[in-house]
Amino acid sequence: MTLTLNADGQPYAVGFNRSRNIDKATYVLNGIIDGVQSDGKLTDSEIMYMDVWMKSQKNLNLEADTLDLFQAVKHVLEEREISQEARADLHQLIKDILKYGPSDDKSGNEPRINQFIGLLKGICADGNIVRSEIRRVESWIAVNKDVADMFPIKPVHERLCKVLADDKISDEELTDLSDLLSEIAGDKFKETGDVDGSIGEVFCDDVRRFSFQGKFVC
DSSP states (O other), rough: OOOOBOTTTTTTTTTTTTHHHHHHHHHHHHHHHHHHHHTTTHHHHHHHHHHHHHHHTOOOOOOHHHHHHHHHHHHHHHHHSSSSSHHHHHHHHHHHHHHHHHHOOSSSSSSHHHHHHHHHHHHHHHHHHHHHHHHHHHHHHHHGGGGGGGEEEEEHHHHEEEEEEEEGGOHHHHHHHHHHHHHHHHBBBHHBBBSOOOOOTOOOOOOOOOTTTOOOOO
């Protein structure tokens, strides 16, 4: 197929990356589902997060299980107050999707990296990271050791190895890990309602003074 580009070198076909974007959103959602239930409970903030995130994915191909989740979250949020029964039903649906949903038949590293990013987003969704969630991240990396040296998994893996050298997580270490995971997840949902944050600022120094004299800037 011949790809026609415009004057700016961009493809005229607006859906050029649609399939890839759908795959990415699907794997991120799978990670989010894993993350929100990794502490064994489902909070109001996590339910709200899933609702906002799914609505922001215009191209997400809603498979049967995902559509069930979307409709279930929508139904719960239509109520003025989220009942314990509705929360329990939604949590059970999430566990069923993880247990009986379609298996990962994608090759390559990109699907798992997107899933890892989703896992962190789900864990950070309620703004309260606990030790069981840190252990979930640890177990995910243990199963996916071959991508442990890839960004953004590598900085998390390195920090976990350091923290878990004594197989304990102190309160100070939990705070440090929570900050790292939140920065990499990129979302500021509790503060701003944003579910589409960037991780670009995580590993950049704050440059206050810089001289452009004699330099080329690309």
